Amino acid sequence: MSLEKTQTRTERLLEEDERYIGAANKVRLFRAAAASASGSMITDPDGKRYIDFAGGWAVATTGYSHPVVVDAVSSAMEQLSFSTVASLTHPAAVEFARRILEVVPSAKPVHRKVGFGLSGSDANDGIAKLLPMARKRPKMISFLGGMHGMTGISAGISGHPAMGRFPSSTNVTRVPYPYPYRPAFGSAESCGRDAVRFIEEQILTTVSPPEHTSGILVESIQSDAGVIVPPPDFMPALRALCDKYDFFLVDDEVKVGMGRSGKMWACQLTGTNPDVMIIGKGVASGQSMSCTVAPAEILDVAVAGHAFTTAGTPTACAAAIATLDVVRDERLADNAAAQGELIMNSIREMAARHPLVGEVRGAGLIIGVELVTDQVTKKPATKQCAKLVVRCQQLGLLVHYVGIFGQVIELTPPLVLTRAEAMSGLEIFDQALSDVENGRVSDAELEAVSGW
Numbered sequence: 400m401s402l403e404k405t406q407t408r409t410e411r412l413l414e415e416d417e418r419y420i421g422a423a424n425k426v427r428l429f430r431a432a433a434a435s436a437s438g439s440m441i442t443d444p445d446g447k448r449y450i451d452f453a454g455g456w457a458v459a460t461t462g463y464s465h466p467v468v469v470d471a472v473s474s475a476m477e478q479l480s481f482s483t484v485a486s487l488t489h490p491a492a493v494e495f496a497r498r499i500l501e502v503v504p505s506a507k508p509v510h511r512k513v514g515f516g517l518s519g520s521d522a523n524d525g526i527a528k529l530l531p532m533a534r535k536r537p538k539m540i541s542f543l544g545g546m547h548g549m550t551g552i553s554a555g556i557s558g559h560p561a562m563g564r565f566p567s568s569t570n571v572t573r574v575p576y577p578y579p580y581r582p583a584f585g586s587a588e589s590c591g592r593d594a595v596r597f598i599e600e601q602i603l604t605t606v607s608p609p610e611h612t613s614g615i616l617v618e619s620i621q622s623d624a625g626v627i628v629p630p631p632d633f634m635p636a637l638r639a640l641c642d643k644y645d646f647f648l649v650d651d652e653v654k655v656g657m658g659r660s661g662k663m664w665a666c667q668l669t670g671t672n673p674d675v676m677i678i679g680k681g682v683a684s685g686q687s688m689s690c691t692v693a694p695a696e697i698l699d700v701a702v703a704g705h706a707f708t709t710a711g712t713p714t715a716c717a718a719a720i721a722t723l724d725v726v727r728d729e730r731l732a733d734n735a736a737a738q739g740e741l742i743m744n745s746i747r748e749m750a751a752r753h754p755l756v757g758e759v760r761g762a763g764l765i766i767g768v769e770l771v772t773d774q775v776t777k778k779p780a781t782k783q784c785a786k787l788v789v790r791c792q793q794l795g796l797l798v799h800y801v802g803i804f805g806q807v808i809e810l811t812p813p814l815v816l817t818r819a820e821a822m823s824g825l826e827i828f829d830q831a832l833s834d835v836e837n838g839r840v841s842d843a844e845l846e847a848v849s850g851w
Contacts (some may be wrong), residue, residue, distance in 0.1 A: 407444075407445050408443075408444035408445050409430075409431065409432050409443050409444045409445050409447075412432045412444055413430055413432060416432070422849065425849060426849070426850070426851060427848050427849045427850070428785070428788045428789070428799055428800060428848055428850060429788055429789050429791075429792035429793075429797075429848060430792075430847055430848065431443060431449070431792050431797070432444055436451070436463030436464065437462070437463050437464050438462045438463060438464075438813065438815055438820075439451050439459075439462055439463075439812055439813045439815060439816045439817070439820050440463075440820075441463070441797065447795070448795065449792070449795055449796065449797045450795060450796050450797070450812075450820055450823055450824040450827070451463075451797045451812055451813065452791075452796055452797060452798045452810045452811070452812045452824050452828075453797045453798055453799045453809075453810075453811060453812070454681075454764075454811045454812050454813050455685070456654070456680065456799065456811065457622070457654045457655075457659060457680050457681055457765065457811040458680045458681050458684075458685050459681065459684065459685060459812075459813040460657050460658065460659070460680075460681030460682075460684050460722055460725075460726065460731070460813065460814050461681075461684045461721075461722055461725045461726070461729075461731070461813065461814065461815060462813035462814070462815035462816075463685075463813070465684060465721075465725060465815070467721050467724060467725050468684045468718050468721045468722060468725065470721075471717040471718060471720065471721035472686065472714050472717055472718050472721075474717065475491060475713045475714045475716075475717035475718075476713075476714055478713070479491075479713045480713070480714070481712055481713065481714075482712070482713055483708045483709070483710075483712075484515055484710060484711035484712075485703075485706040485707065485708055485710070489713050489716075491713045491716035491717050491720065492515070492711045492713075492716050494716070494720060495513075495690075495711075495716040495719050495720050495723075496512070496513040496690075498720060498723055499513060499678070499682075499690060499692060499719075499723070500512075500513060500692060502663060502723070503664070503676050503678075503692045504664065504666070504667065504672040504673070505672055505673075505674070506638070506642075506648065506672040506673060506674050507674065507694075509694045509695070509696075510694065510695045511692055511693060511694055511695060512692075512693065512694075512695045512698045512699065513690050513691065513692055513698075514690060514691040514693065514698045514705060515688075515689070515690055515707070515710040515711030516679075516688075516689035516690065516691070516705075516707060516710050517687045517688070517689060517707060517709065517710050518548070518550075518679055518687065518689050519547070519548055519553075519651070519653030519654075519677060519678075519679030519680060519689050520547070520548025520549045520550040520553045520554075520679075520689075521548070521550055521553070521689060521705075521707065521710075522548075522653070522677045522678070522679055522689040522690065522691045523547040523548045523552075523553040523556065523616070523651060523653075523677055524548060524550045524551070524552040524553040524705075525691055525704075525705035526616070526649055526675060526677060526691055526693070526697070527539065527552045527553065527555075527556050527571075527616075528552065528704065528705060529693075529697050529698065529700050529701065529704060529705060530613045530614050530647060530649070530675070530693075530697055531570065531613045532700050532701060532704075533613075533696050533697045533700035534613040534614070534647070534697075536610065536611050536612055536613035537570050537611060537613070538570050538571070538572065538607045538608075538611045538612045538613065539556065539570060539571050539572075539612065539613055539614055539615070539616060540571070540572050540573075540574060540598060540602060540607055540612060540614075540615045540616070540646075541556050541557070541558060541571050541572075541573050541574075541615070541616040541617070542558055542573060542574055542575070542576040542616075542617060542618070542621065543558040543573045543574065543575050543576055543624075544558050544559060544576050544578075544621050544623075544624030544625070544627065544803055545557050545558040545559060545573070545576065545616070545617070545618060545621060545624065545651070546558075546559040546561070546562070546618075546621075546622065546623035546624065547616065547651055547653075547677075549562075551565075551566075554567075555567045555571065556571045556616060558573040558576075558624075559623055559624060559803075560803060561623075561851050572602055572606050572607045574594065574597060574598055574602055575594055575597065576594065576617075576621050576624065576627060576629065577590040577591040577593070577594045577627075577629040577630055577633050578590065578621075578624075578625075578627050578629075579627075579628075579629070579630060580627075580757070580758045580760070580769060580777070581777065584597070587630075588630065589630075590629075590630060590633075591629050591630035591631075591632050591633030591636060592630075592632055592633070592636055594629075594633065595633065595636040595637055595640050598615075598640060599640060603644065609644040609645075609646075612644070612646055613646065613647060614641070614646050614647035614648065614649050614674070614675070615637060615640075615641060615646055615647075615648055615649065616649045616651060617634075617637060617648070617649070617650060617651065618650075618651045618652075618654075618655065618665075619634060619650060619652065619655060619660075619664075619665035619666045619668065619669075619671070620655045620660065620665050620761075620762060620765060622654040622655060622765065622801065622809070623654075623801045624801070624802065624803055625767055625769065625801055625802035625803060625806070625807040626760060626761055626765060626766060626767025626801065626807060626809055627760075627767070628760050628761060628762060628767075631668075631669050632669075633669075634666060634669040634671035635669055635670070635671055637671075638671050638672070638673075641674070647674040647675055647697075648671075648673045648674050648675070649673065649674065649675040649676075649677065650664075650666050650671075650673035650675065650676050650677070651677045652664050652665060652666070652676055652677060652678055653677055653678065653679035653680050653689070654679075654680055654765070654811070655762075655765050656676075656678055656681070656682070657678070657680075657681045657682055657722070657726060657814075658726045658731045658732035658735055658763070658814055659681065659732075659735055659763055659764055659765050659811065659814065660732075660735070660762040660763040660765055661732055661733075661735050661736030661739060661762055661763030661764075662732055662762075662763070663726075663732055664676070665762065665765075668762055674693070674694065675691065675692065675693040675694075675697065676691070676692045676693075677689070677691055678690050678691070678692065681722070681814075682719050682722060683715050683716075683718040683719040683722055684718050684719075684721070684722045684725075685718070686714060686715040686718035686719070687709075687715055688710075688711075688715040688716075688718070688719050689710075690711075690719075726814070729815070731814035731815065732763070732814075734814060734815070734816070735763035735764040735814045736763050737818075738764060738812075738816050738817075738818065738821050739761060739762065739763040739764045739765075739766060741818065741821055741822075742764075742766055742810060742821055742824075742825065743759050743760075743761060743766055745825045746759045746766075746768055746825070746828070747759045749825075749828075749829050749832065753829075753832045753833070753836060754774065754836070755770045755771065755772075755780055755783055755787075755832060755835065755836055756768060756769075756770065756771075756832070757769045757770060757771035757774060757777055757780075761810070764810070764811060764812055764814060764816065765809075765810075765811055766809070766810040766811075767801070767802075767807045767808070767809055767810075768807065768808040768810070769802070769806060769807045770783055770784045770787070770806050770807070770808065771806070779802070779804035779805070779806035780806055781804050781805045781806050782842070782845070783835050783836075784800045784802070784805055784806050784807070784808060785800060785805065785845050785848070785850060786835045786840040786844070786845065787800075787808060787831055787832065787835045787840075788800050788808065789840060789844050789845065789848065790831040790834050790835055790839075790840050791827060791828060791831045794827045794830060794831055795827055796824050796827040796828060796831070798810060798828070799811075805850065805851060812824075
């Protein structure tokens with residue numbers, strides 16, 4: 400009689416995934432797979448159901464298989480399965496461009512246009528090419544910890560350690576981002592103003608003179624660096640600096656936009672209007688889409704300067720229009736604010752009995768739980784963080800980790816998350832924290848995952 404364990408469908412799929420799909424495509428934090436999904440729930444090939452607090456890295460804005468989005472995409476596929484905006488425009492592209500321009504705030508009353516792409520990476524890639532060209536100023540400023548993409552230029556203007564393995568752009572100067580829990584200089588209260596003062600007093604007087612600097616690229620909430628929420632005076636101060644020196648403020652809302660922060664755009668949390676906005680991930684509820692909203696002088700600077708044959712397809716634009724409708728009609732930003740407050744308050748209460756929890760921060764449904772091994776020294780709990788992600792998955796909850804040291808649990812569930820789903824997920828999170836703290840997750844369980 401054989402005592403060999405029968406391999407599950409999920410295990411077989413993961414085995415084949417390892418055989419056929421390259422590691423460069425993967426950030427695997429647990430061993431799981433998806434076969435179907437609806438709302439905020441994912442089901443694996445064996446029927447195990449997960450509450451999704453990860454949202455595919457903040458892509459599942461309207462949840463999975465929202466009927467409005469499904470109907471829009473199905474209709475678009477039947478009517479016009481493909482047309483390339485690069486050479487043959489179509490109604491959905493023009494309609495989406497008009498719609499997104501109506502809801503994206505602008506610092507100045509100028510004629511703006513929309514540029515289409517396939518991901519946040521290529522959108523940031525494009526602005527790094529076009530902005531210096533249009534302004535005839537070759538340099539830009541970005542921030543340490545910033546994650547702006549995986550393509551060549553977008554990786555080169557990022558400041559995230561995952562991109563430190565690759566060549567970087569020599570025309571970009573990276574400066575410290577204000578991190579109240581771990582300020583590079585100053586205090587938790589002053590680090591935002593101090594960061595802007597550092598740019599003006601040190602960077603503009605040395606390596607990036609104003610007359611050669613075209614703009615500053617920033618995330619209103621720095622996501623992959625650890626869901627870092629800067630002090631509320633940081634973004635307005637950065638806006639004032641840009642106005643003083645005639646820089647363009649480029650706001651990367653790829654991960655935090657589309658209602659996720661509790662506002663339509665995270666920059667609106669501080670009343671800061673950008674000159675350029677980069678939008679991606681959840682803009683089309685999982686269809687491949689990004690867009691850049693910028694003054695016409697930027698997006699018109701070079702014919703075919705940033706064109707893609709499969710950008711802005713009828714199906715992607717239909718999904719994006721439907722996503723805008725659902726976010727508006729179902730008041731998903733308001734739901735993000737309500738469920739986010741519930742989750743953050745609940746985890747803050749948990750912190751009293753979980754010494755691993757150093758800080759809980761966020762806005763709406765972009766939430767970071769920073770883990771430390773010591774509350775005084777704030778030593779990052781990197782291994783414990785990876786174990787917590789694994790244990791949550793084992794118990795039926797999907798979460799990711801981010802952070803410069805891999806020490807921050809990131810919660811970015813679909814914006815349709817219900818209170819009941821949030822409470823169920825929190826129960827699992829609480830149990831998983833206890834299991835990690837009590838040594839119930841072995842080091843060996845991390846060997847099967849690649850991490851960042």
